[in-house]
Amino acid sequence: MLGGNSRSRTYSRHLLSATAGTCASLVVLGLTAAPAASAEIPDFRPDQWALASIGAQDVWDSTQGQGITVALPGVSVDEEHPDLRDNVEIVTEFGDNGADDEQGTAAAGLVAGHGHGMDADGGVLGVAPEANVLVLPTEDDLAGAVRHATDEDAQVILLPEEIGDDGDLAEATAAAASGGALVVGPAGGNEDPNVLAVAGVDEDGALIPESPDAAEIDLVAPGADLRTAGQDLRQADVTGAPYAAAVVAGSAALLSAEYPQLGPDQVREALVEGSREGPGGLPSLHVGDAVAQASGTAEDISLIDEDLVQEQDSGVPVWVWFALVGVVIVLVVLLLVLWVRRSSADPYGVKAEREAEDAELAAARAEQARAEERPSRRKKGGRRRKTR
Structure with missing residues (x-):
């Protein structure tokens, strides 16, 4: 071993349990006494x-x-x-x-x-x-x-x-x-x-x-x-x-x-x-x-x-750094807002589906309208009887 010598010793301090008189009193009162602590805690201080x-x-x-x-x-x-x-x-x-x-x-x-x-x-x-x-x-x-x-x-x-x-x-x-x-x-x-x-x-x-x-x-x-x-x-x-x-x-x-x-x-x-x-x-x-x-x-x-503070003072002013950081934060926020708006405008395709349904309905109505107009045109274009 490097340097010095050692002698090992061990001492213990025992925590005392409750006194016999106290235990007897608890028995007379009909109470159940908790077990006394018997742990040994060595204290060498x-x-x-x-x-x-x-x-x-x-x-x-x-x-x-x-x-x-x-x-x-x-x-x-x-x-x-x-x-x-x-x-x-x-x-x-x-x-x-x-x-x-x-x-x-x-x-x-x-x-x-x-x-x-x-x-x-x-x-x-x-x-x-x-x-x-x-x-x-x-x-x-x-x-x-x-x-x-x-x-x-x-x-x-x-x-x-x-x-x-x-x-x-x-x-x-x-x-x-x-x-x-x-x-x-x-x-x-x-x-x-x-x-x-x-x-x-x-x-x-x-x-x-x-x-x-x-x-x-x-x-x-x-x-x-x-x-x-x-x-x-x-x-x-x-x-x-x-x-x-x-x-x-x-x-x-x-x-x-x-x-x-x-x-x-x-x-x-x-x-x-x-x-x-x-x-x-x-x-x-x-x-x-x-x-x-x-x-x-x-x-x-x-x-x-202090030397580090002076080096910082001799360079770009602190307010410029704060301004740059502020600009970057604003740009990030704007981009985030645009992205959220675009992604949340029609996230489940409901709008597009409705537009398609409306287009189909409009086409159907137009076809129905054309179908209703055809008989009336035949009627109007019929032959007239000649007068004798």
Whole structure:
């Protein structure tokens, strides 16, 4: 498995049935008591310390990552997990979505887990519960998967491992950054200016074991004992820099959904500059502060592309387009009216039939009239008697 380790645990919360005294009272009253609910709804949110640590839930009233796609290239994910179902899209162009889905399922849960059960009151939540996750499994074409995520307009791309000595991947991350995606990955390996390098901290705020040097870290985030979606439709506790990077990717989705006018560099700046002091003075992720930082930046950026508006203004005036459209609509309406009139003038041929009948009747009457005139002409033309 790429990066980190995991320990699976399962806890359950039992819903209590009615008390014995209440049941006895119902029997005395002669009423039939409905069976008490015995369903077990696991709820792991009290153990999700990362959400409280970064203040994610404080901004959920305004943003939960809606409309944002976070791409996960290089991993497999259990799309049937109840905490992920309907949030995940899997593209197998670069590899099969295999059974080795521990890391990918955990990362997807940290990014966009939405819980399950009645009113989604069970399971785990991710940092951005309404974000979409685009999964691109692959074993040997991570660069191709990153390029595909860029082509699909993913706003955030989460790498499964630190950058190695792969020039093709570096080119892919550069294309992603210029194409409008924020690339997030675990710290360590070769430096890539296009990747936001993240290291993990534990609940006490200390760097987790085997973290890289501070010079290789851009941001720290919760990365130890994180409760998230696990294999076999269960939950798991995971530790490692890839999972800290997943927390940051979910946070980036929150900012991108709230301020869509911000580019990847501005979202990255908001995450880093809007942070709190972490171990050794490293910037530590805090979503509430990052949103405030992004808000200040977004005030100076219009949601409308002013350059595009100027290009339109420099061409044909808008009123001309409206006039042309109006003329076309009028012509279409006139043609439609003419067609309707022609098609409805005598749709069943009644008029033509009547005209034919009238012509036949007129011919018959004319023939009858001629027949009546013939005897009278003979009578008039008879011989006269001579007078003697």
